[in-house]
Amino acid sequence: MPHRLHKLLEPVVTDLGYELWHLESVGAGKNAVLRLYIDSSEGIGIEDCEAVSHEVSAALDVADDDRGDSYQLEVSSPGLDRPLASAAHFERFIGERARVNMFAPVAGQRKFKGQIRAVKGEVVELACDDATYDLPIGDMAKARLEPVFDSDD
Template sequence: MAVLRERLQQLLEPVVEALGYELVLLEFSPSTKSGLLRLYIDSPGGITIEDCERVSREVAGQLDVEDPISSGYRLEVSSPGLDRPLVKPSHYERFVGEQARVQLLAPRDGRRRFVGWIRVAGTDAVQLETQDGLVELPYAEIDRARLVPEYDRE
């Protein structure tokens, strides 16, 4: 499964970038009936429905030519949203000062989930200021992370 996800990433990221967008996250959930391939895209000016349609057409064409998925699937393209996923070190760096929710692959000191303000985004780890103090979390230990949206922000 991880091999297919990596293959899809290598195949589709150049297509998305050639259109002028960033591929924030690629998720693939196979199923015996109909799997789901979801791409989250972003750009400095934000994402519109037309952007998603444009990327969807190009990605669908590439998938038709290469045919990397042997079973049925649905393709979805969307913006990362206010609770955008944080995947790459550059994502954490871009959102220093924002609040994030991080889940680790394995517990650390009995905890897998951390919520805090991103204070430092290094090349190997991120530092979060949590209610219990500063914690450093290596990217290699992070299962998933998302921004915590502030809905009352102007």
């Protein structure tokens, strides 16, 4: 279902001048949440989220997504610790740090924290401490940027 929703909503968000960074559908029934993360080179403010929320709600109503009013729509900026869900996301942040949780262990571990070195197809090369790992994007349970704050103030 998220792929179908992404295909439906991406043109709506793009037409408003934003990038649909990520889409999550969690929960079910009255606890269902549809979460959109939008991005823009100028940044994202509350007005941007409101505009996208209004247009996305209308698009979902027109599409009669069989969800009725049984979901809560959330629209926000991806933030500094933005989710990474595609090869393009990882490529955009080569050289930055990320946290990755895998569904199944790779080299005996599921959690990784390191620098994004490269992206080869659908595999991310992540340098962690003294080792480098090739992590398939499709096997990632969760991946996020890890913001680094300078303490030289």
